Amino acid sequence: MSVVKRMTPDRQRALNLLKERLDGRLRSHLNSCVRCGLCGESCHYYLTKADPRYLPGYKVDQIAGVFRRYYTLIGRLFPRWVGARDFDEETIEEMVDVIYGACTMCGRCSLHCSIGVDIVYLIRTARSMLAEIDLVPPGLQSTVDAAVETGNNMAIPREELVDTLQWIEEDLQLDLEDENASIPLDRKGARVLYTLNPREPKFFPLSISAAGKIFHVAGEDWNISTHVYDVTNYAYYSGCETTAAELTRRLYDEAVKLEAEVLLLSECGHGFRSIRWEGPQWINRPYPFEVRSVIEQIADYIRSGRIRLDPALNQQPVTLHDPCNLVREGGVFESQRFVLNNSVQNFIEMTPNREDSYCCGGGGGQLSMSRYRERRIEAGKLKADQIRETGAKIVATPCHNCIDQIMELNLVYKLGIQVKTVAELAADALVRTEKS
Amino acid sequence: MSQIEIEGRQFEVDGDGFLEEPELWNEEVARLFATTDGTGELTDKHWSVVNYIREYWEAEGTAPMIRKLCQHSGLHLREIYELFPMGPAKGACRIAGLPKPDGCV
Known part of the structure; x- marks a missing residue:
């Protein structure tokens, strides 16, 4: 009986996902690690605790070993010769622990890799396999679920957002001593659509006030949508690309609906990466608007003398x-x-x-x-x-x-x-x- | 799940130190939790925040927005950050015995 037939349907799904993604790029990155170990010196996990399981190369090998086992001839015939690994319970447990639990996908190892393996890409692919079989750790999955089900990752209802933004607006007017200072909402045709991280209206609104103040003084034509207001995309981290695409599509549709020229992102690392760089691939179309981080916009205001x-x-x-x-x-x-x-x-x-x-x-x-x-x-x-x-x-x-x-x-x-x-x-x- | 011991008392908490069983919360728990995250001794101002969060959560199943917290406690935003050095989520909500909120916190 072939190995593949012995596989449980669940695990087979994960292997199928890997197979579907196996293009030249993925194959070459999966095949390229030469085990030089230089990546260890670049990883904050390994640098703070020299556990070999924290070596980025070790993490990469979790998925590369499975790839060799099922999708290379020599790995299928003589798995031990090439360090090929069965996709069994033990492998999966170790994958979850190091792929989710000991990597921040920060990419520093990729930068220092002696042969340029795109390690983050491999980690993401491994996370996609694990997400396919529902092994995303609970807090991460519930954050993704909240975004999918409620429209934002902290489940803030629309009325609550609106009340909060009005409250911030009142404060802004007092602060600027200007009753015309405002946080414009849902304004079709405004040049800039500004997107928040839900944690700002929920717990940390000083950064919304700050942005509002700067936009007002710069005379920006801006607005916030009260329908789609989440700059984050935790599906990028969970590895579920169909969900990542869905979350991107919502933001894309809203920006198009409001005819924004610029989709301006609140200060958020993975949100920027997801929307600016991954998004067009996920939804398979170019954006008709520009995507920028708010800090790029503030820098422009300074350069042009608007603030x-x-x-x-x-x-x-x-x-x-x-x-x-x-x-x-x-x-x-x-x-x-x-x-x-x-x-x-x-x-x-x-x-x-x-x-x-x-x-x-x-x-x-x-x-x-x-x-x-x-x-x-x-x-x-x-x-x-x-x-x-x-x-x-x-x-x-x-x-x-x-x-x-x-x-x-x-x-x-x-x-x-x-x-x-x-x-x-x-x-x-x-x-x-x-x-x- | 893990255990922490504060002043000789054991608590079942998640990795971030939030109570595993929020219904086991009482004022003593709040007082003890506050000693571990830089909040220190709970004053009347702290209690007005903690009690409001707790009541809101019991009624609504979620933590209140910071706007409501400010309006109900009569405290200014910056005061709340000063009272709870770990912020409203990891600080005040944890002391009020809520489960850890989802999102970037």
């Missing part, structure tokens, strides 16, 4: 954490630095930074998977040490997920810092001219 900032208004030393999915994986390197250099008196870079930055440990859906919390905090020590070394009192980071992880690192490693979005610091430095 004026006074760095003296932010006196405390500030450092910057580069969110992996926005920077290394997303290509936004300088906007955040330009904005901070214009917003704060004393900006100190962490080392390494930009494309070589260490992950904070919160990505990959880690923040939503309670069962791996201990590892997440342990792996975050590298970032905590980096922060401490700068001596900064404020850590700015254009990603709400990173903010939450760094807040926790702050508590555990006693860093004595505050964590803010880039827009918050820019808003605090705004100078009002008579015109604005």
Whole structure:
């Protein structure tokens, strides 16, 4: 009896998914690891705990071994010769543990890989296989489910969002001493459609106020949709690409409906990567609008003189954490630095930074998977040490997920810092001219 | 699931320290949880937030929006962040014995 026939229907589904995706690109990445081990030195899990199971190459081998077993001739005939691995209970358990539980998909290993294996792509493919057989860890899956079922990952009803935005608007008018300051809702034809991370209206609205303040002073023609208002796409992390496509399609349809020229994304790493770079592939069509991060937009306002900032208004030393999915994986390197250099008196870079930055440990859906919390905090020590070394009192980071992880690192490693979005610091430095 | 011990008392919690069985919550639990996340001793202001979150959750099955929290407690947003260094979700909701909210928290 062939191996494939012995397979349970469930497991066969996962193997079929792998088979369907096996194009030249995937095959070559699955076949290419030469086990040099350099990836270990790039991974925050391995660097904080030298467990060989944390080596990115080991994680890659979980899926590559299964690939060899079922989809290469030599692996089918002589599995042991080539380290091929049955897709059995033991393999699956190990896959879940290291593919979901010990990787943030930060991509630093891919950058340092001696032969350029796209490790994140392989991890995502492995997650897709596991998602296919319902093995996504609970907190991550429920976050995806909430987004699918309610339209946003924190299940915020539309009325609650509207009330919250009106409440923020009232505050904005007081703050700006201008009764015309507003948060425009559902305005067809506005140039910019601004999309939030649900955690902003739910728990952390200061970043909405900050963006609203900047848009108002810059005279931007903008609005927020009260129908589709979630910049996140946790299906990118769970590995379920049909769901990732569905969530992207909703945002796409809304931007088209509202005739937006720019779909502007709140500060969110994986949201940027998903919408900006993965989205058109998922929904298989190009966007008729531009996708930008709000920090790119703020940088433009500064360059073109639409807003004026006074760095003296932010006196405390500030450092910057580069969110992996926005920077290394997303290509936004300088906007955040330009904005901070214009917003704060004393900006100190962490080392390494930009494309070589260490992950904070919160990505990959880690923040939503309670069962791996201990590892997440342990792996975050590298970032905590980096922060401490700068001596900064404020850590700015254009990603709400990173903010939450760094807040926790702050508590555990006693860093004595505050964590803010880039827009918050820019808003605090705004100078009002008579015109604005 | 894991266990934590605070002042000699054992609690079943999830990996993030949220109570596994929210119905086992009482004020003593809140007081003890607050000692572990930088919140410290619970003042009247803390209690107005914690009790409101708890009541809201018991009625609605979810944590209240921060707007409601501010309006009902009469506290300013920034005050709430100061009272609960881990924020409204991982701080106040955890102290109020809620399960961990989904999303970027």
